[in-house]
Amino acid sequence: MRVLVAGATGVVGHPLVGALRARGHQVSALVREESRARAPEADAVVVADALDHEALSAAVSDVRPEVVVHQMSALRLLRDDPPGAFALTARLRTEGTANLVAAARAAGARRLVAQSIAFAAAPTGDPVLDEDAPLYVDAPDPGWASTVRAVAELESQVLSASPELSGLVLRYGTLYGPGTAYARTGGTAQRVLGGKFPLPEGGAGITSFLHVEDAVGAAVAAVESEAIGAFHITDDEPAPAADWLPHFADALGAPPPRTIPAAMAPRLLGWFMAHQLTTAAGASNARAGTELGWKPLRPSWRHGLGEE
Numbered sequence: 001m002r003v004l005v006a007g008a009t010g011v012v013g014h015p016l017v018g019a020l021r022a023r024g025h026q027v028s029a030l031v032r033e034e035s036r037a038r039a040p041e042a043d044a045v046v047v048a049d050a051l052d053h054e055a056l057s058a059a060v061s062d063v064r065p066e067v068v069v070h071q072m073s074a075l076r077l078l079r080d081d082p083p084g085a086f087a088l089t090a091r092l093r094t095e096g097t098a099n100l101v102a103a104a105r106a107a108g109a110r111r112l113v114a115q116s117i118a119f120a121a122a123p124t125g126d127p128v129l130d131e132d133a134p135l136y137v138d139a140p141d142p143g144w145a146s147t148v149r150a151v152a153e154l155e156s157q158v159l160s161a162s163p164e165l166s167g168l169v170l171r172y173g174t175l176y177g178p179g180t181a182y183a184r185t186g187g188t189a190q191r192v193l194g195g196k197f198p199l200p201e202g203g204a205g206i207t208s209f210l211h212v213e214d215a216v217g218a219a220v221a222a223v224e225s226e227a228i229g230a231f232h233i234t235d236d237e238p239a240p241a242a243d244w245l246p247h248f249a250d251a252l253g254a255p256p257p258r259t260i261p262a263a264m265a266p267r268l269l270g271w272f273m274a275h276q277l278t279t280a281a282g283a284s285n286a287r288a289g290t291e292l293g294w295k296p297l298r299p300s301w302r303h304g305l306g307e308e
């Protein structure tokens with residue numbers, strides 16, 4: 001199949017181009033002008049900024065993809081400029097997705113696969129939720145509420161693109177592995193190594209992790225499948241912070257995280273991370289198993305988190 005990967009220089013997008021080619025697909029990589037030198041080896045490289053409607057349409061129509069994959073975010077900027085990273089990522093999820101849907105349609109693509117997140121659900125009290133759980137669009141933190149609203153808009157645009165352009169949303173769990181925040185050189189690992197990532201008392205918030213290799217594998221499965229809808233792409237072991245954080249610190253060779261009163265967590269960790277460690281729900285991957293035929297090759301974060 002002719003496949004276009006948007007976000008082809010990314011943590012997931014870059015290895016995805018190689019994985020799709022290894023399956024025999026003809027893959028075009030969409031990159032920005034300034035990132036051209038980091039483009040993966042591909043059957044074609046096309047250049048456009050996804051926020052530039054005209055340029056994106058021209059680039060997509062040049063390669064006439066049958067399937068378009070959206071792996072774009074600006075989260076690489078998180079370390080240096082968190083508000084900027086979230087604001088630009090929200091624009092990519094809203095305007096960028098609208099531009100990509102329009103470009104895919106105009107180029108005659110029949111399928112669109114897009115990256116989303118598995119940790120945007122409102123905490124309802126159930127420890128692990130499926131894809132029908134409502135999103136946390138009214139989160140008390142305005143920044144997270146606007147992130148979740150952008151996620152909801154991306155999902156709705158992809159899933160209602162048109163009868164001719166079928167949509168599938170990959171709601172990735174918290175990524176770990178090379179290039180992620182949880183890699184040894186990544187932002188979260190560095191905070192744990194520096195003793196700056198305490199465990200709020202109880203540590204009851206649940207995280208569903210996902211190794212980058214499994215994110216790539218699920219995207220390949222989504223490209224090759226006819227399934228539509230949103231799917232949690234997570235490992236098989238949703239874990240409370242009280243389990244994974246001490247394990248992560250130990251695997252990194254960091255000191256055990258100190259325990260702090262839960263009420264101090266938002267100030268020390270920021271609202272989102274405090275929520276993640278104290279109240280967030282995990283995500284069940286059962287639907288991806290039955291409807292997409294995808295299962296993680298790394299079913300538990302216990303074998304790998306903090307090791308690379």
Ligand SMILES: NC(=O)c1ccc[n+]([C@@H]2O[C@H](COP(=O)([O-])OP(=O)(O)OC[C@H]3O[C@@H](n4cnc5c(N)ncnc54)[C@H](OP(=O)(O)O)[C@@H]3O)[C@@H](O)[C@H]2O)c1
Pocket residue numbers: 006007008009010011012013031032034035048049050051071072073074075076092116117118172173174175176179180181182
């Ligand atoms: N589920 C999760 O935990 C999750 C989800 C997403 C991201 N993250 C974290 O975020 C980091 C990055 O992951 P990622 O794969 O989403 O992002 P990434 O590695 O930063 O890749 C994003 C891709 O989007 C492209 N892009 C950005 N702005 C663009 C624009 N205006 N037009 C076209 N392309 C554009 C980037 O291109 P350039 O190279 O040109 O910038 C890059 O190819 C990791 O640390 C990961 O842990 C985590």
